[in-house]
Every structure is written in C-alpha cells, then in structure tokens.
Amino acid sequence: MAESILASVGAPRFRAFSAGVACGRPANPDVLDFLAGHNLPVGSLRAKPLDEFRSATAPPMDFIITLCDKAAHALADWPGEPFIAHWNIRADGPDSEESHRDQFWTLMRRIKIFTSLPHGAINKRVLQRRALTLQPSYL
Numbered sequence: 001m002a003e004s005i006l007a008s009v010g011a012p013r014f015r016a017f018s019a020g021v022a023c024g025r026p027a028n029p030d031v032l033d034f035l036a037g038h039n040l041p042v043g044s045l046r047a048k049p050l051d052e053f054r055s056a057t058a059p060p061m062d063f064i065i066t067l068c069d070k071a072a073h074a075l076a077d078w079p080g081e082p083f084i085a086h087w088n089i090r091a092d093g094p095d096s097e098e099s100h101r102d103q104f105w106t107l108m109r110r111i112k113i114f115t116s117l118p119h120g121a122i123n124k125r126v127l128q129r130r131a132l133t134l135q136p137s138y139l
Helices: 002-009 029-037 069-073 095-118 123-134
Strands: 064-068 083-086
Touching: 002 029, 029 095
Parallel strands: 064 083
Antiparallel strands: none
C-alpha cells in the first residue's frame, strides 16, 4: 500500500519501494483491488524481501519508513545511513476491508505530510524528528 501511495503522491520527487521481513507470498489481491479502486498504481507491486535492497546493485535509500515492529528491528545496520522512521500501522487483527481502509487512510495522511516536508532544506535530525511525529503544525 505504502509503495503505491508514495509512487502517486510523491512523484516525481520520490521513488517508492516496498519490502518486508516476512515475504514469500504474493501481494494481497484484496489490497490490490482496493488500491486500483482509488486509481493508484498496482502493476509493478509484488512482495519483496528486505535483502533485495541491501545488495550492491540496489538503489541507495535516502529514507526508510517501517510499518511494523518486525521491520523496525531489521534495519539496525542498513547501508548508507538513510533517514529511518517507524510508523507502526500494521493491524494485529485479521485482514478485512475495514483494516485495509484504515491502513490506507493512515498511510495516505502520513505520506502526504511527509512529502510536503522541506527535504534538503533542513538538517537530517530535524527532518527525522518531524517525520517521526508527523505533526501538521510543522508544515
């Protein structure tokens, strides 16, 4: 979901990638249908392991935002010292249309705020603090 939203909301300033620590299953077709229903890109979405982005041929990461606790713990030694924030929005309950909707709108709101921050104009520490808290008053 986050990759699709950022690809839409953040283009062309941001290039979005999504990966997880528990990959191995295809992208959830209900989520893909939900995103397509909101006119968001779904064609290139697939489940990707984090290690795919640790390789020497992977694109460098300037920002990494985790969406679950498992991923947050897997980034301690990420190459290149990217800005890292943790937004724990993953629901512990079963997948449902309601949980997809809640996650979608939470991500949409946070990504819109994140992409509106003045990247490059302020130092990394201030940017990281703002992205972690995502207080609209910072805009």
